[in-house]
């Protein structure tokens with residue numbers, strides 16, 4: 001059985017940027033197959049479910065319906081992509097997983113963190129990440145990064161409701177990290193990208209030491 005690692009953090013925390021920087025190092029040093037994925041992970045059924053959620057024609061979708069569909073899409077991706085890779089002995093890196101639903105749907109949208117955790121427990125049937133690397137930035141920092149790189153200045157002003165949403169998401173991430181200190185390792189993602197990347201790489205090296213080779 002391989003290792004299941006998830007990457008979490010608010011929008012604009014730098015998850016993609018850091019992964020892009022450290023993936024060559026991980027590929028070089030890890031002795032096992034490395035599978036990098038994100039939901040829906042290229043699985044056609046998971047993709048169709050995602051399509052339902054994201055279809056602008058479905059703006060009337062109920063929040064609980066949406067949470068159930070996210071859990072359904074996750075289940076399909078887990079069974080089609082993640083579980084087979086783990087069975088092969090791979091190290092699976094997944095950009096966002098159950099924690100994202102708990103903080104965005106549960107806390108952000110206000111459905112309830114426990115309720116979202118419960119439906120996801122059904123979806124994942126006991127599969128919990130061995131390690132979650134959580135990139136921590138205050139909501140305002142993540143949003144400022146996204147805004148700075150947005151081309152269309154028209155969308156530059158986020159209203160107070162959006163700010164409050166992202167504050168709830170960030171606070172919920174902090175609570176999750178505090179409640180799961182063994183699983184969730186927090187990386188301060190406010191410094192420069194090179195520093196955050198170095199810190200993240202050190203976490204991988206430490207937590208995957210039995211796979212780490214120097215050459």
Ligand SMILES: Nc1ncnc2c1ncn2[C@@H]1O[C@H](COP(=O)(O)OP(=O)(O)OP(=O)(O)O)[C@@H](O)[C@H]1O
Pocket residue numbers: 009010011012013014015016017018145146149189190191192193194196
């Ligand atoms: N440490 C950093 N310092 C300054 N800017 C950064 C840093 N990390 C990332 N950025 C910039 O912030 C923006 C968002 O980064 P990125 O897309 O990697 O975040 P993300 O966590 O993957 O976000 P999302 O959750 O929206 O996918 C990008 O424009 C990126 O260049």
Ligand SMILES: [Mg+2]
Pocket residue numbers: 015016
């Ligand atoms: Mg990203």
